[in-house]
Amino acid sequence: MTSLPTLALHELHDGGGVPIVLIHAFPLDHRVWIPAAEALPANLRAVAVDLPGQGYSESGGIAASMDLVADAVYHTLQNAGIANAVVVGLSMGGYAALALTDRHPGFVSGLGLVDTKSTADAPQARSNRLRIAREMEMGQSLQPVLALPSQLLGETSLRVRRQLLPTLDAWVHSQAPRGLAWALRTMANRPDRTAVLERFAGPVAVVVGAEDAVTPLTDAEHMVQAAKDAALTVVPGAGHLSPLEDPRTVAAALALLHRRVVRGRR
Numbered sequence: 296m297t298s299l300p301t302l303a304l305h306e307l308h309d310g311g312g313v314p315i316v317l318i319h320a321f322p323l324d325h326r327v328w329i330p331a332a333e334a335l336p337a338n339l340r341a342v343a344v345d346l347p348g349q350g351y352s353e354s355g356g357i358a359a360s361m362d363l364v365a366d367a368v369y370h371t372l373q374n375a376g377i378a379n380a381v382v383v384g385l386s387m388g389g390y391a392a393l394a395l396t397d398r399h400p401g402f403v404s405g406l407g408l409v410d411t412k413s414t415a416d417a418p419q420a421r422s423n424r425l426r427i428a429r430e431m432e433m434g435q436s437l438q439p440v441l442a443l444p445s446q447l448l449g450e451t452s453l454r455v456r457r458q459l460l461p462t463l464d465a466w467v468h469s470q471a472p473r474g475l476a477w478a479l480r481t482m483a484n485r486p487d488r489t490a491v492l493e494r495f496a497g498p499v500a501v502v503v504g505a506e507d508a509v510t511p512l513t514d515a516e517h518m519v520q521a522a523k524d525a526a527l528t529v530v531p532g533a534g535h536l537s538p539l540e541d542p543r544t545v546a547a548a549l550a551l552l553h554r555r556v557v558r559g560r561r
Contacts, residue, residue, distance in 0.1 A: 299363065300355030302371040303345040307332035310340035313404055313556060315549060316372060316380040317343040318388030320410070320447075320536065321482065322440050322475045323466050324350025327385065331538035334546035339553055342377070344368055346391060347481075348474025359480035365394035369402060381553050383407030383500075385538060386510065387478065393488040396495055405556040406495060407549055409502040410535045412514035413489040413521065421483045428479040431472045440467060440475060449506030449534025459539060492521040498559065499525040500552035502545055504533030526551065 305325045307317065315335070317328040325343035332341040347367055348354035357363045368391060372380065382403045384392030389411025396403045416424065427439045444463035445453065452459055492499065499522040503515035512529065519525040528548040533540035 298355065299357065299367045299370055300347055300353050301374065302347065302367055303351035304371055304375055305343045305345070306340075307343050308335050308339060308341035310335075310338045312338070312340070313553070314340040314342055314377055314380050315407075315553060316368075316377070316382045317341055318368065318382070318384040318391050319343065319346065319349070320386035320388055321478050322349070322443060322470055323463070324470070326350075326466055327536060327539050330542035331545045331549070334542045336550050339550065342372075342375075344371060346387070346478065348477040349470060354474055354477045359477055359484055361390055361394040361481055361485040362398060364391050364481060365398050368395055369399045372402075378402075379404050381405040381407065381549075381556055383409060383549060383552075384411060385409045386411050386535060387482055390482060390485050390488075393491050394485070397488055397491045400495070403495070403497065405498045405500070405552050407500045407502065407552055408515075408518055409545065410504055410507050410510055410537055412510045413487065413492055413518050414514070415485060415487040416483060424479045424483040428476040428483075431476040431479075435472050437468065437470065437472050437475070443467065447509065447535040449504055449532060449540060451506060451532035452534060452540045456540060463536075463539075489517070489521050492518055492525075493523070496523060498552060498555040500528065500548050501525055502528045502530060502537060502548050504530045504535060504537040504540065506532065506534045507537070509535040524555075526555075
């Protein structure tokens with residue numbers, strides 16, 4: 296039996312009831328969610344995890360599998376006394392959220408998919424991830440991913456939110472090359488999970504930056520069409536990191552998702 300790592304868990308917003316669990320993007324950690332968590336209504340609790348090999352979490356030597364990532368998130372939250380949650384993932388975090396919904400459906404009360412997609416990588420994208428992972432492992436260097444921050448932000452943010460770039464650069468520099476290489480392999484190995492959305496009975500919030508060039512509006516619309524009960528929010532002037540670029544708009548979409556979950560329990 297695989298020994299799962301216990302992940303770092305961060306309380307980002309105090310509150311009660313069903314918590315919101317926030318899962319971050321690559322090559323970052325929980326800090327990308329702090330502005331949106333702070334913009335949530337006062338009564339909502341939000342916690343964030345650092346995925347294996349990123350932030351304060353070790354990979355624990357587990358195989359590069361999104362299934363094992365989901366299991367590690369689930370067991371970490373269970374050990375923290377969280378029996379069910381609204382699970383929200385940004386980019387790679389969305390892949391983890393879908394895997395968690397697939398493997399532990401009773402845990403997920405509502406699902407938030409932010410700047411992400413439900414489909415697997417195309418062959419060229421998968422090969423590119425594996426190539427970058429090899430480069431990072433061979434050189435034990437972050438160099439292959441240092442240009443990512445400027446590619447993840449939208450054109451508007453690059454123009455009017457310039458302070459985000461040095462912040463993102465610092466967060467990327469704080470990561471471990473081995474951990475990011477492991478995360479790249481994990482993303483490359485993930486399957487198409489559109490069928491998970493088709494089966495999921497709870498409410499879904501799909502959020503996408505209008506300027507997201509990584510997982511654009513077409514990917515978001517695909518997920519909305521697949522889900523039984525989905526609401527779409529397009530964030531003007533934001534790219535692939537909409538919770539950082541426009542935290543208030545994203546927080547409002549997540550608060551609405553939470554209200555839909557609570558209404559469904561009455």
